[in-house]
Amino acid sequence: MTWLVEDRLKPYAARRAEPYLTDAIKTQVAEKYFPRYPRKQAALLPLFHRLRQEYGYIPEQAIDETADFLGIARAEVQDAVSFYEEFRLTPSGEYVISVCRSISCELCGSRAVLERIRHVFGVDPGETTADHKITVLEVECLGACEQAPCALVNEDLHGHLEPDNFVRKLQALSAARDDQGRAAAPTGRTHI
Amino acid sequence: MALVAPILLKRIPAEPAQRRLYRWADYTATGGYEGLQKACAMPPGEVIKLVVDSGLRGRGGAGFPCGTKWTFLPKDIHPRYLAVNFDESEPGTFKDRYLVEHDPHALLEGIAIAAYANRITTSYIYIRGEYHRQAGILEEAVAEAYAYGIFGRKYPGTDIVHNCYVHRGAGAYICGEETGLLESLEGKRGWPRNKPPFPAVAGAFAKPTIINNVETLACLPHIVLHGSAWFKSMGTPSSAGPKLFGLSGHVNQPGVYEEALGVKMSTLIEKYAGGVKGGKYKAAIPGGVSMGVLGTDQYHAELDFDIGKKYNVLGLGTAGVIVMNDQTDLVLALRNIVRFFAHESCGQCTPCREGTAWMHKMLNRIVDGFGRPRDFDLLMEIALSMGAMPGTTICGLADGANWAVRTFLQKFPEEFKARLKCGQVRGVELTATA
Structure with missing residues (x-):
């Protein structure tokens, strides 16, 4: 999470006529999640997970639409969504590489892994390669310290990383043709 | 007393190649849900008394007595909730993930017992966002449990239906703090609340709520089956029972190991984790980074809930031991x-x-x-x-x-x-x- 308000100077995002919260998503969330909680607002995290899986990030317009859908103020949605690291508000590459930097991983050489990735792909943590294939992030503990150093590639955990091998794996991913776009990314996306 | 055989890890072999996911059929074939069956034959008050007597202390970090926490619930206020804290985000901690990714029904049985004893309306399993695969495993296990009538049923003699749902976090350490977790469950940012009111009085959705750690709940079937005296026979007088220890950092075989509370750290490192890697022992963090550090002369520290006073650390925490060798800066x-x-x-x-x-x-x-x-x-x-x-x-x-x-x-x-x-x-x- 972050308590810094970033991108404050960013111009207001362009609108599109077609809603991000499609009727299908709305129905799905309303049927599955509204009965689970006494208040509709509690469906906010599940809804954003759904949007994240659909679009890879949370578009700004979706925040307005969510406020209408859940019957809460836009500020309340913005307040919540800006708190959670997994809900990125800008588009990222096809593969998001989250390298753990916490103590167990650093003790076992996570810095070397990250340095190798930076060197090979020419991006710093938080940046995306020019071909929009790879976004590199540095994250705190992933809860897999016995497999240190470890990283998430989208939603898949990769452990016992060895810099050269891992970079080769990433290069293979980024070279693979992907005509179907994001939704067809060959990683296990959990649809909940 | 040391542990004779694994209890919480009884379905997870030490040999990695033999580990697998226990689904409903495997779980029930190996004694699963017998604890729940036995608990449901007892009056709810008896189950609470049994847990109080067992001396089970919370495995999530604070070590607060689990049964005592349950007794704080005000009587006859419904709905009431159980929030399962599976937001395991403390660096060095991975025991709950390890347990659930192999044996998810052990957690669900514990939830069912805690729910039965406390007449819980809804249980929410708050799992951290980064556990994508584990969330999928849990969802499947919950669906199985619904299919076999563990959840979605009325408690005998009441109109209260117990439901259990998986709720995913989205990457915030603070949501492991109990009131931060509740805020996040309500769809807000995970800002901890001032106490009082305590969650037992006004927790999730301003209703009485119990918050228990995954491992704490996983202990319940065993306590119900074998009794409080059996549970107390392991560990030390103030820290009863088995405990999952996660070893990471500079050890040859990092992993999750089960031992009775009060085990020496040196035993864990040498007997289970294959010794210190790359040099001699210098320092270790006893249970997640917020607990402080054990010094070079505290290698033989007994890991139980009283470790704080004895060795000048905050406490046992989550028992995620991070070992550092003498090359460490x-x-x-x-x-x-x-x-x-x-x-x-x-x-x-x-x-x-x-x-x-x-x-x-x-x-x-x-x-x-x-x-x-x-x-x-x-x-x-x-x-x-x-x-x-x-x-x-x-x-x-x-x-x-x-x-x-x-x-x-x-x-x-x-x-x-x-x-x-x-x-x-x-x-x-x-x-x-x-």
């Missing part, structure tokens, strides 16, 4: 830990938001070779001023930063002071062997 290690707190501070209380960031900046400066001799006392002063115990913050996150910094400085003063002299070499790598 402890200034860099502390910087890593403080950066974690600075990054994960939710920003609600000024001493924590500003204090952790100050300490991180100071440690950066020290690592860069620009430390000043007075920085030692300054670091200590900032650290000691922050936390719920000194009374300057709402939750315990800042206490974690406080204890990490103070114990590193107290137990390794020479290593820090040497770096605060003029003309220091820049620290580059955390370990020479990494």
